Amino acid sequence: MKNKTWGLVDSFFDKYDIVDHHIKSYNDFVENRIQKIIDITEPITIENEKGNYTLRTGKIKIEKPFTKEADGSKSMIYPTEARLRNLNYSAHMYLEMALHDNNSDEEEELEEVYIGELPLMLKSSICHLHGLTDKELIERGEDPKDPGGYFIVNGSERAVVTMEEIAPNKIILERIDEPEDRHAKAIVTSIKSGFRARITLEYKKPRKSGVFLRISFPYVPGEIPLVILLRALGLSTDQEIITKISDDFNFQMYIADDIQVSEKDLKLGSELMANMTNEEREEYQRMAAIKYIGNRVAKGMTEEYRIKRAEDVIDRYLLPHMGIESDKRYDKAIYLAEMTEMLLQVIEGQREPHDKDHYTNKRLRVSGDLMEDLFRVAFSSLTRDMSYQLERSLSRGKELSIKQAVRSDVLTENIKHAIATGNWVGGRAGVSQLLDRVSYMATLSHLRRVVSPLTRSRQPHFEARDLHPTQFGKICPNETPEGPNCGLVKNLALMCKISEGFGDEEDQNLVNIIRDMDVEMID
Numbered sequence: 001m002k003n004k005t006w007g008l009v010d011s012f013f014d015k016y017d018i019v020d021h022h023i024k025s026y027n028d029f030v031e032n033r034i035q036k037i038i039d040i041t042e043p044i045t046i047e048n049e050k051g052n053y054t055l056r057t058g059k060i061k062i063e064k065p066f067t068k069e070a071d072g073s074k075s076m077i078y079p080t081e082a083r084l085r086n087l088n089y090s091a092h093m094y095l096e097m098a099l100h101d102n103n104s105d106e107e108e109e110l111e112e113v114y115i116g117e118l119p120l121m122l123k124s125s126i127c128h129l130h131g132l133t134d135k136e137l138i139e140r141g142e143d144p145k146d147p148g149g150y151f152i153v154n155g156s157e158r159a160v161v162t163m164e165e166i167a168p169n170k171i172i173l174e175r176i177d178e179p180e181d182r183h184a185k186a187i188v189t190s191i192k193s194g195f196r197a198r199i200t201l202e203y204k205k206p207r208k209s210g211v212f213l214r215i216s217f218p219y220v221p222g223e224i225p226l227v228i229l230l231r232a233l234g235l236s237t238d239q240e241i242i243t244k245i246s247d248d249f250n251f252q253m254y255i256a257d258d259i260q261v262s263e264k265d266l267k268l269g270s271e272l273m274a275n276m277t278n279e280e281r282e283e284y285q286r287m288a289a290i291k292y293i294g295n296r297v298a299k300g301m302t303e304e305y306r307i308k309r310a311e312d313v314i315d316r317y318l319l320p321h322m323g324i325e326s327d328k329r330y331d332k333a334i335y336l337a338e339m340t341e342m343l344l345q346v347i348e349g350q351r352e353p354h355d356k357d358h359y360t361n362k363r364l365r366v367s368g369d370l371m372e373d374l375f376r377v378a379f380s381s382l383t384r385d386m387s388y389q390l391e392r393s394l395s396r397g398k399e400l401s402i403k404q405a406v407r408s409d410v411l412t413e414n415i416k417h418a419i420a421t422g423n424w425v426g427g428r429a430g431v432s433q434l435l436d437r438v439s440y441m442a443t444l445s446h447l448r449r450v451v452s453p454l455t456r457s458r459q460p461h462f463e464a465r466d467l468h469p470t471q472f473g474k475i476c477p478n479e480t481p482e483g484p485n486c487g488l489v490k491n492l493a494l495m496c497k498i499s500e501g502f503g504d505e506e507d508q509n510l511v512n513i514i515r516d517m518d519v520e521m522i523d
Helices: 002-015 020-040 079-084 134-139 226-232 238-245 249-266 270-274 278-297 303-317 326-347 367-395 408-421 440-447 504-516
Strands: 044-048 051-063 066-068 074-076 090-101 111-119 151-153 156-160 162-166 172-177 182-192 195-204 213-216 362-365 432-434 449-451 489-491
Touching (some): 111 151, 151 408, 172 326, 182 326, 213 226, 226 238, 226 303, 238 326
Antiparallel strands (some): 051 090, 151 156, 172 182, 182 195, 449 489
């Protein structure tokens, strides 16, 4: 049995590498996700009395690492040299750009512009070490047994640790035990192209007269009544809101109470509505709800701007994984209605809340996912800086030049600083760490580390630290530090393989396969 077991382990590692999860994820980031981030970024537009311009972007090109010497010459750089000379082992990025004059019918040709450096993961597809034999690795000063999967920044080896998080794009139901009141939450972390939006629907008995169901999402201060948001999304009539949420009479009474209270917030004119047709009344109620949200997100601005801003916030930051087009609002309303029924079932004891420690409700974010977050924010900073540089050139009467407007240090420093310090976007610290080289086993262990986002000191988090049955075969039951990090810093089991998520195209392929199997699809 013992011989067979180790034969199985050997067979597994003949096919998979011990840091495959990092390298494959980083390869996907370089080959697909960077281009997607650039494609969905809004184009830069410059408008003033001197001109009206739009900056178009095309394909990105990433060159293998090289360094510029003091005499201006270029030479290929390998990891060993980067370590010894305290240099960055990074790839150079070139993006196709063209500045189009909107007053002209002629389109400018795209030109390649250098936008910055991207720290490179060792043994990834664009690394010089990729595909080399053991003999070739030794000739270049590398250990053939070194697994790769880490970065070299300023000569230091930095590992990006795997982060554990609650599963995105999935409703997680939570019951909060309070001595007097019933209190529950439904949370969705909606992710699209690296952007994360946390939507929280909460049921809580109000202290004074108020609504039971309130919802919060990014760029809307505080919480707003759920029924107001449903009206803004297209469920205009009271009957439609109630029936879409549930057929259960008790649940319908909860919603009916909320509708009555919310009507006061919307300040609907009953006499005015009495003289309207059904279509006019529905549109009037929908616009009243949008104006209510607009007063939250753009208080003090003109009414036209408040309405535009409210619609923009709803489309872009409410459940972005369902789409950011205006025709997706009704689908979002139905999703929230289903979410509401699930929350009310938890309140009434008809449904059990989710176990947040169950591994079905968790996902692991590896290097490619974390680098995607970092690149999205860094590229956004670059576009803002380019917009400023172009506007300044235009106001001074200078000829506009894309190459002069792009300051490559903006992107390079943003990404390099995060990896060098471990301070990531979203306020997380310790995401990248100095690679443990105490022993070979310590290095392998560090590259397979999994870190929980929970804080170490403020709360005990006893349940989160416990071994959960669903961790069997995925997380090592023995390898965890003693002290405050116990159970929060874990390691992948020896033969654990992290499966890759699906993108939008793969999701559609999956739907098509299910349809071909004659499975009934309920919209």
